[in-house]
Amino acid sequence: MDNLAQLFRTLDQWVARENIRARVEGTPAYGSCSVRVLGQSALWAAGVDLTLIATQDLDAYADYEWAVQREFERLLAEDGKVLDPHGHEVWMPGETRYDPLYQGTFVEAFVADADAVLISKALKAAEKNRALVTEYLAKGASERFFELAQKYRVDLEQFV
Amino acid sequence: MTLTQSDLKTRARKRHQALRRKHRDPRFRAVMGRFVEEGLLETNIEGIVPRRRAVPLDDALWAGTVEPRIMELLPAVLVKKSTLLRLPKELPEDVVEVMHAIRHGKPMPNFRGVPPEQYLPWVIQVGRKGRSPSVLKSFRFRHDDVLRLARLRHSLPARSDTAVIRMALELLEASTAKNSPIDPS
Numbered sequence: 489m490d491n492l493a494q495l496f497r498t499l500d501q502w503v504a505r506e507n508i509r510a511r512v513e514g515t516p517a518y519g520s521c522s523v524r525v526l527g528q529s530a531l532w533a534a535g536v537d538l539t540l541i542a543t544q545d546l547d548a549y550a551d552y553e554w555a556v557q558r559e560f561e562r563l564l565a566e567d568g569k570v571l572d573p574h575g576h577e578v579w580m581p582g583e584t585r586y587d588p589l590y591q592g593t594f595v596e597a598f599v600a601d602a603d604a605v606l607i608s609k610a611l612k613a614a615e616k617n618r619a620l621v622t623e624y625l626a627k628g629a630s631e632r633f634f635e636l637a638q639k640y641r642v643d644l645e646q647f648v
Numbered sequence: 649m650t651l652t653q654s655d656l657k658t659r660a661r662k663r664h665q666a667l668r669r670k671h672r673d674p675r676f677r678a679v680m681g682r683f684v685e686e687g688l689l690e691t692n693i694e695g696i697v698p699r700r701r702a703v704p705l706d707d708a709l710w711a712g713t714v715e716p717r718i719m720e721l722l723p724a725v726l727v728k729k730s731t732l733l734r735l736p737k738e739l740p741e742d743v744v745e746v747m748h749a750i751r752h753g754k755p756m757p758n759f760r761g762v763p764p765e766q767y768l769p770w771v772i773q774v775g776r777k778g779r780s781p782s783v784l785k786s787f788r789f790r791h792d793d794v795l796r797l798a799r800l801r802h803s804l805p806a807r808s809d810t811a812v813i814r815m816a817l818e819l820l821e822a823s824t825a826k827n828s829p830i831d832p833s
Contacts, residue, residue, distance in 0.1 A: 532692075539671070541680075541691045541715050544773060568687040570773055615761070616716045619667050625660035634653060645651055648659035 492525065492533050493590045493597070495563050500592030502559050507594070521552035523560075523597045524586050526578050526608070530599040533589055538623050544568055547575035556595075580608050581636055603633045610642045621647045670714045678703050679711035679718060682732055688721055688774065702734045705743070712760065721774065723750060723759050723767045728775030753783040 507517040525533060527547040532540055546569055552560065561571045586598035600608075606624055609617035624633070625647060637644050651659070670676055671693055678699065683689040685698035712719030723746045725732050739747075746759045750771055756764030789797070800812045 539691070539693055541689055541693070541717055543689060543717050543721070543770075544687065616720075619664075619715070622660050622663045622667065625656050626664035628657060629653075644656055648651070648656055648663055 491567070492529065495567065496523065496590035496595055496597040497592060498563055499556070499560055500590070500595040502563075503556060503594040506555075518553055518556055518594065520594050520596070521550060521556055523552065523595065524549040525589065525597065525599045526575065526580060527600075527605060530605050531602055533599045534587070534602050536602045537627065538620060540620075545570050545572040545575070547572045547578045549576055549578075549580075552595075578608065579612055580604055581640060583636060603630055603636060606633060607636045607640060607642060610637070610644070610647070611640055614646060618647055667714070673714075675703075675707040676711045676714055679708050680715075683718065683721065686729065686732060688725070689717060702732060704734045705736060705739070708733055709740075709743075709760070716762070719760055719762050720766050721770050723747070723762075724770035724774040727751060728771060751783075 503518050503521075510517040525546065525548050528540060528542040529546045529548075531538065532542065546564060548571065550557070550560075557571070564571055580600060581604050584604035585601040587601060588596070589599050590597040606617075606621060606629075610621045614621070621644075625644065634644075636642075677696055680689065680691060680693065680696045681699040682701070682703045684691060684696055685700055708718065708722060708725075712722055726743060726747050727750045742757070742759065745757055746767075748754065749756045750768075756768065758764070759767055797809045797812055800806065800816075801809060804812065804815070806812045806815065
């Protein structure tokens, strides 16, 4: 997950090349797209001070075209990763901030902020993420995390 | 919520300490090392050394109680990449049950608290990617059907009758595909 920004750069370059080819051939070019990385991958990319154990899958919200998604999946596979087909169904709080990870010509990528990711995990997959949330609480969770927990009725006592 | 933020932090610290002790357990480190080496998991836990030697199933089952992602991967590993594990002569009953269900396409049981919708996706990702175990099914064909299969096998060309049927099923499904609701769990 360390080279996620590089992966988006490679994807951006691929779209640029394909669009040059499309112009030459007179076929439709790909539009710009935006990818928002969620879940463990977002925590990894943000470099949070938490113990992370992650499977190969990457969750993301994205508005890319099908061919761009296929190339994204191919690039992920080269890195031993797989795009979670249900990643777009992940629930995130409305207050989630998406921090820039990569800004290119055709591709821009963002990562969800750690508080929002942890609230999502605490609410939707508490058992699987018990250790992660407990560690965050132990290390002193942010005020914003507690506010989000209260708003979305996350029972934090289950983690202690 | 009845505990204050400070109480939560104090209690969480104790729990976290207990978990860190488990992370230092040689069984956990060995299992993590094996799964990391295989590219199934990645972690920033210090001192986890990727290792090629198989780990005992019992240790993997215990490590799965520490890290749920290990338990989530285990059914797929047992079926698709069992060389990661050192299996005992007699497997636990629930292990046999889940392996049988995956291999034979039977209704999937929960595996030590992990529902099938969480462990099944890994079956096609572990080992030979994109492959799930094949299931034996018997059908009675008329003579005409058998001849049609043979003709299609040569004309497509396909490697086997099964490949012809697989292609036909994919085409049929694609031509009749409707948006069906997906279970988000």
